[in-house]
Amino acid sequence: MKIMCVIGTRPNIVKMASLYNEMKSRNDINPIIVHTGQHYDKNMSGNFFHDLDIPEPDYNLEVASGTHTYQIGQILLKFAPVIDEISPDLVIVVGDVNSTLAASLVTAKCNIPLAHVEAGLRSGDRSMPEELNRIVVDQLADLLFVTEQSGVENLRKEGIPDGKIHFVGNVMIDTLKTHLKKAEESSVLRQYGLSKKHYALMTLHRPSNVDNPKTLKEIFEALNEISSREPILFPVHPRTKHQMNKMEIKVSKIKIIAPLNYYDFLCAMNNAHVVITDSGGIQEETTILGVPCLTIRNNTERPVTLKCGTNILTGIHKENILRNYYNLPKCNKVTPPLWDGNAAKRIVDIILNSNQCCQKKTVKVVQHSC
Numbered sequence: 001m002k003i004m005c006v007i008g009t010r011p012n013i014v015k016m017a018s019l020y021n022e023m024k025s026r027n028d029i030n031p032i033i034v035h036t037g038q039h040y041d042k043n044m045s046g047n048f049f050h051d052l053d054i055p056e057p058d059y060n061l062e063v064a065s066g067t068h069t070y071q072i073g074q075i076l077l078k079f080a081p082v083i084d085e086i087s088p089d090l091v092i093v094v095g096d097v098n099s100t101l102a103a104s105l106v107t108a109k110c111n112i113p114l115a116h117v118e119a120g121l122r123s124g125d126r127s128m129p130e131e132l133n134r135i136v137v138d139q140l141a142d143l144l145f146v147t148e149q150s151g152v153e154n155l156r157k158e159g160i161p162d163g164k165i166h167f168v169g170n171v172m173i174d175t176l177k178t179h180l181k182k183a184e185e186s187s188v189l190r191q192y193g194l195s196k197k198h199y200a201l202m203t204l205h206r207p208s209n210v211d212n213p214k215t216l217k218e219i220f221e222a223l224n225e226i227s228s229r230e231p232i233l234f235p236v237h238p239r240t241k242h243q244m245n246k247m248e249i250k251v252s253k254i255k256i257i258a259p260l261n262y263y264d265f266l267c268a269m270n271n272a273h274v275v276i277t278d279s280g281g282i283q284e285e286t287t288i289l290g291v292p293c294l295t296i297r298n299n300t301e302r303p304v305t306l307k308c309g310t311n312i313l314t315g316i317h318k319e320n321i322l323r324n325y326y327n328l329p330k331c332n333k334v335t336p337p338l339w340d341g342n343a344a345k346r347i348v349d350i351i352l353n354s355n356q357c358c359q360k361k362t363v364k365v366v367q368h369s370c
Contacts, residue, residue, distance in 0.1 A: 001029050003351070004088040006079075007057070008036040008099025010048055011172070011281045014262065015094040015117060017052035018174035022344040028352070034082055036075050036099040037062040051262040052175065065239075068098055068129055075102035083110050090351065093137065094118055094171075096130040096280075100137055108140040117171060117347065119144035120151025121280075121301035128208070130280075131301070143354060145347050147284075148304040148336060168346040169338030172281055173288055177341040179266065186267035192233055192255055194268075199230055201272040202254070203279050205237040209296060213247045215316050219296060220249050222321035223276070227253040232276070233268060235260045274328060276321075283311045290333035294324055304336045 003023060007016050016033075023031040035057035049056050061078040063071055075098070083091075083106060091107040093100045094117040107114045119138050123131055138144055138155060146152050147170040155165050189196065202223065210216055223232060232254045236244075241256075243249075260268065266285075269275055274292045275282060283302050286293035287309030294314050305311035310331040314321045338346075 001090070001352075002032060002086060002088045003029055004032050004034055004083075004086060004091045006034050006036065006091060006093045006099060006103040008063075008075075009095070009097050010259075011279075012094050012097065012099065013048040013052065013054075014175050014281070015172050016092075017048075017054050018171050018178060018344040019092070019094075019117065019347060020054050022348045026348060026352070029348070032059075032086060032088065033057040034059045034079070034103075035061065036071075036079070036103070037064055047261040052179070063099075071098040072102045075099060076106055079103055079106045080110070083107065083112065088112060090115060092117060093141075096121070096134045096137070098129075098133065101133040104137045104140045113142045114140055115143040115145065115347075115351065116141040117145045118147055120146045120153075120155045120165070121148075122150075122154045123299045123301040125299050128206075134301070143350065145343075145350075147339075147343075148302065150303050166347075166350050167338065168350070169340060169343030170284060170336075171343045171347070172284055173339045174341050174344050176266065176285055176288060179263065180270065183263040183266035183270065186264045188260065188264040188267050189271060192231075192257070194231060194233065194271075196271040197273045199272060200226060200232045200274045200276055201268050202232050202234045202276045203237070203282060204234075204240050204277070204296070206278045206297070209278050209316065210240045210243045216243060216247060216249060218318050219316060219321070220244075220251065222318040222325075223254060224250075224252045225322060226276075226325055227251070230273060231255060233257065233272075235265065274325065276325075283309070284339075286310050287334065287336065288339060290331050292328045292331050294321065296321060308334045308336055310334075 005016050005020055007013050020031050023029045037060055059082050063074040090113045092115045093103050104114055116137050121134060125131055144155060144165050146167045152165055152167050234254050234256050236256050270289050272291055275286050276294045278296045280302060283293055283295055283305040287305045291310060293311045295311055296314055296316055298315050312324050314324045
């Protein structure tokens with residue numbers, strides 16, 4: 001069985017790593033990696049393949065950064081010929097980025113079975129580009145692999161038949177559990193002069209936070225105050241760095257550094273006093289690690305991290321961010337249902353046992369029909 005694995009960003013690679021290695025261990029599956037190029041340089045993606053023990057992509061579409069419409073349009077144009085060349089039995093997409101949406105549209109148009117890993121997550125905020133991507137991809141997918149119970153409920157409300165929905169756990173946590181021990185060998189804390197549990201780790205990249213001058217300045221007012229209490233390590237996303245320079249954002253004791261590789265970032269996250277972020281996946285990883293997470297957003301598509309995890313929604317205003325920082329609860333490691341490191345195995349078992357994925361839905365696809 002030829003299975004095409006589509007990735008486009010660093011989080012996509014982390015989510016796909018355990019799944020790829022599980023498929024590679026099965027004699028009857030030939031996994032093929034296609035990187036759209038949405039994030040692709042040595043810091044943003046390249047080193048992750050080596051760190052996570054997966055090969056470089058079989059295909060790289062080299063789409064690179066750009067507007068939402070540019071990225072989606074370029075992937076539509078470049079992905080269809082790859083589908084035609086490979087003629088896969090199944091295409092797997094992960095997450096909610098532009099690469100996920102575009103690859104899903106092409107796959108559906110070409111009548112190839114589609115699996116969505118991390119299906120059913122909803123924030124309820126359609127102003128988020130990711131929310132629209134999630135909704136569309138889930139309507140197109142034949143197999144929907146869900147990380148938490150809220151995803152099952154969301155899909156049912158949207159009319160997805162139960163036969164397509166599979167609650168399997170979280171492949172990102174599979175990857176974390178596999179690599180955590182090795183990550184603790186990282187020298188990242190020593191490199192930046194940090195002591196365990198005496199610093200904050202920060203990420204910030206969502207357009208709603210970094211593209212609005214008033215919002216970004218207010219967020220950094222809070223962060224600058226926090227940095228007077230403890231160091232903040234900030235591996236800055238290129239988009240955020242550009243916006244900070246453009247808006248002349250001033251920082252005091254925040255350690256702004258280049259993006260970290262997977263092991264360094266995991267080590268920094270595991271040993272932080274608190275993580276401050278607007279990322280989705282980090283809400284999940286900190287839940288498993290038992291590290292307090294302040295999410296600078298008004299909503300989350302991962303409510304399990306609020307119910308039984310370490311995640312706290314702060315909103316975007318300075319006073320709320322600071323109030324939550326000064327009142328951090330004591331956190332314990334909690335494992336949400338099925339976040340046990342075996343999600344990839346469950347997914348591959350379901351794929352192999354599914355009649356939907358044993359044969360294509362139509363005869364051989366030709367490029368012009370896509």
